[in-house]
Amino acid sequence: AQSVTQLGSHVSVSEGALVLLRCNYSSSVPPYLFWYVQYPNQGLQLLLKYTSAATLVKGINDFEAEFKKSETSFHLTKPSAHMSDAAEYFCAVSESGGSYIPTFGRGTSLIVHP
Amino acid sequence: EAQVTQNPRYLITVTGKKLTVTCSQNMNHEYMSWYRQDPGLGLRQIYYSMNVEVTDKGDVPEGYKVSRKEKRNFPLILESPSPNQTSLYFCASSKPRGSNTGELFFGEGSRLTVL
Numbered sequence: 375a376q377s378v379t380q381l382g383s384h385v386s387v388s389e390g391a392l393v394l395l396r397c398n399y400s401s402s403v404p405p406y407l408f409w410y411v412q413y414p415n416q417g418l419q420l421l422l423k424y425t426s427a428a429t430l431v432k433g434i435n436d437f438e439a440e441f442k443k444s445e446t447s448f449h450l451t452k453p454s455a456h457m458s459d460a461a462e463y464f465c466a467v468s469e470s471g472g473s474y475i476p477t478f479g480r481g482t483s484l485i486v487h488p
Numbered sequence: 489e490a491q492v493t494q495n496p497r498y499l500i501t502v503t504g505k506k507l508t509v510t511c512s513q514n515m516n517h518e519y520m521s522w523y524r525q526d527p528g529l530g531l532r533q534i535y536y537s538m539n540v541e542v543t544d545k546g547d548v549p550e551g552y553k554v555s556r557k558e559k560r561n562f563p564l565i566l567e568s569p570s571p572n573q574t575s576l577y578f579c580a581s582s583k584p585r586g587s588n589t590g591e592l593f594f595g596e597g598s599r600l601t602v603l
Contacts, residue, residue: 406590406591408591416596416597417492417578417595417596417597418531418578418580418592418594419594420591420592423589464530464531466590467590469590474519474582474589474590475519475521475536475590476590476592478530478531479530480528480530481531
């Protein structure tokens with residue numbers, strides 16, 4: 375069985391500050407890991423994914439995430455927040471070699487203050 | 489353009505009046521799924537389909553029906569809507585099994601209000 379925990383339903387940062395959104399997962403087999411972003415009044419779009427290649431994954435808009443097996447984590451970071459980054463962020467896990475149906479975390483709302 | 493298309497995008501209806509939310513994808517994806525999104529609860533899976541004529545319940549299937557008669561279409565049916573089905577609904581699809589990692593492609597969402 376697989377599960378995802380996103381710490382913090384809301385994260386607030388100032389424009390220009392570091393963004394850190396936390397995601398921990400559990401999986402009985404090597405996982406595939408994803409971050410999706412949902413801008414207001416839009417559907418979800420893929421931000422980045424880890425599929426067992428490089429552990430540091432770079433995505434769109436300068437976001438990146440690092441897969442840490444020992445910590446079962448896949449935290450999302452961005453060096454400098456922009457106002458346009460305000461959105462809902464979802465972490466998801468699927469199991470390699472399994473049904474590949476992903477399980478989603480509850481989401482974290484990123485608020486960016488001027 | 490590769491996309492998942494949902495209709496309607498917005499709907500207000502009354503309790504008990506049957507409605508269908510359509511979903512269509514043009515990427516030849518085998519896997520399709522419906523989710524509902526509610527504040528504080530994230531995304532919850534309603535139903536999914538691994539292929540034509542193959543459907544299965546997700547986490548919150550009560551009050552919903554689906555069908556998969558064609559590969560590209562996966563409509564969500566609310567036979568007798570109730571106010572607790574007021575929500576934002578998303579359809580999603582995924583690549584063929586052989587190359588799949590679980591990455592989903594989402595529609596724009598359908599906001600349903602049941603009075």
